[in-house]
Amino acid sequence: MPETSLRVLVIGGGIGGLCLAQGLRKAGVDVAVYERDRTRTDRLEGYRIHIDPHGAKALHACLPAETWETFVRSTVDLGSFRFLTEDLQELMVMEQDARGAAGSGPTERSHAIDRVTLREVLLAELDEVLHYDKKFERYERGPDGEITAHFADGTTATGDVLVGADGVNSPVRKQYLPHVERVDTDAYGIGLKLPLTEEVRAWLQPPLSTGRSMIMAPAPFFLSISVFDRTAAMDDLPETRGDDAYVGSAFVIRRGACPANIEALDGPELKGLIERLVGDWHPQLRRLIAESDPESALLVPYKTSVPVKPWETTNVTLLGDAVHSMSPVGGMGGNTALRDADLLCRQLVSARDGKVATTEAIRAFEAGMLEYGFAAVRKALQYQKQGLQSNKVAVSLSRVFFRAMNGMMQRKRQPAREPARSGARR
Template identity: 75%
Template sequence: MSGASLKVLVVGGGIGGLCLAQGLKRAGIDVAVYERDRTRDDRLEGYRIHIDPDGAKALHSCLPEKVWAEFTAGTVDLGSFRFLTEGLRELMELEPDAHRVPDGGPTSRSHAIDRVTLRDILLTGLDDVLHFGKKFERYERTSDGVVAHFADGSTATGDVLIGADGVGSPVRGQYLPQAERVDTDAFGIGLKLPLTDEVRAWLRPPLSTGRCMIMAPTPYFLSVSVFDRSAERPGSSGDDAYVGTAFVVRRGACPANIHALDGAELIRLVGRMISGWHPDLRRLVAESDPGSALLVPYKTSVPLKPWQSTNITLLGDAVHSMSPVGGMGGNTALRDADELRGQLVRLDGGAVSTEQAIGAYETAMLDYGFAAVRKALRYQDQGLRSGTIATSLSRASFRAMNGMMRRRARARS
């Protein structure tokens, strides 16, 4: 297939779809993104996202140099990662991977960036390929390609259709109706506490820097992450400096009406569950913004068997959604985007057929994608029972574990 004829349709303008569009446009491939949001400002909410080395490498491969520079300028250091008891006794500290990976370059370490900032960066330079207000309804395959149909009655024709349309993917619903998502045994409650001068006065280390995992002998745990760009942005808003918390709890420990609770009620619910924890943790939750409270039923995709490849495929949450524990979902979507970009470039150059290009992508994606699904579920389960494990482990045991993880990081590099 010649470069002049390849046209790629991407349904969904999340980080995976936008990263793919950036990579294809950079490679000179005709790409169009169809997003159901009415404008680019419809998604002005979110929390800090952890971009791991896989995600960073994918972004570096797909983004133009100027946009990659905007990404690195928009990130902050992750800081150390600490495991703490509910009384804030330190069990283990993991150093930032910038210190663990020998070359220390931006593609070999992790980054923290606000989700809204990341999406805004990924939209850079895509005005000519983005189509907002396009709610996908169905596709039809033709003898020479594929036609996408939208709710407003419009259509788009291309050679390849990519479903990057998230957990409720209509593309997946039509293409792979056998694909399942099932409930896990957990809810997540996300909260934000703006880092005002008043908060900075009482919030002390280790909660005021880096990331902390709070483990207790309970059916729930709490992760705490600091995002602070205020030093770089005088007069910055709450989106530039806040503490994000994620309370992960077994469903059986929650009231039956949890879905009906508003933000203030969710905060009070968490407060009751951690009533015996350190006062700083209780205050961190109690003073969080009720408007930021987000209840998320954690679900996971069921592993899929390989299927016959065509000119339709999926990426990100549309095919392998996972528990948010471990922060692998967005990074796996970025990895998908880079893997698929590489295969579509081969197709564009005539090196392979459509089925070969898509098939090679799907073979790799199903392997690493569902490995991440399993790992996220394992992390979630370990977190929900880690309090009992943590209280039985000695500090020496945690130091030994820390040493083992550092050796593995050096070996991977």
């Protein structure tokens, strides 16, 4: 069928919106992104992000070949994923090759990349379609079905499809689906960053010096530690504004265990709170927290979207956190947004090519997105609940389980014994 015209307006320049724009631009679809940030460098902060195979496949599908190669070169291996006690006793280790077979391509395995670096990659070659300082206020649907977006500066933009990729507080969602809710979960997260200097490398010992570690204790909190270090391959990496080597910590605590004024605490006070709560943990863990940069402390109230039933499809839709925001535990939010971007891109290209009506393409996207998106929401809440388990009996049973599983995995890695030779004496 002959190609038709299709103009897509994307509200929001986060991970999902930029990935969608890259994919549509690659396919030759008329796309424009409207971002409330005033400049390209307004969001230059953050920690590393874990890109799983779903996210990697989406990026590979949407990014031009050269930009995809830049992404791959900008990542580092995740390393082993360990479950440890607060005394650093090993419960279970999941090697990286368990998530991607040895020798598998970059779309089949997980990656770690600095969030700032990932944003720089996603912004590549989008200068002509990205419009900054555009705070979305509302949209109107014209008699012919076209959508006009109105911005705070008095300007407008008109297109055939409007995509709300504008995050957890999405103004598009509030107008389009005002009944969709986000609610508090039973947790806060506090992020910290420790620059991986030569001095830190000298005292930070295994198992905390590489990969990822989940510290499980019989308490209403847990600690996730991730080492990000791309200095070993700096000569082969593109220049970005991201940090190159640091240890990121995420301290997740049940709301009931927090001081009432936690949202009023500054960085040093948040770090001090963690130090007091882990005061009887292993010295390496205590030092890791103590030497982290207090100015890097970031408090995040963990919230989640309430599952929503399918709605009547129109030429307005949503992706990522705008529709299925989730607890950060498990690192699935960004990957799900990338998956949304890939699926919506493919559906809109089919509509542009006249293979299917635009509303039918969006309906197919929404059906898939709601299914896997809210499955991820449920899984993230499950992970959070398991991590916040403070019942000592339950934690002890979990530790027994992890040790047993680790023993089984270790036995599987051992080479089989050489069979007895025929004719051997009995």
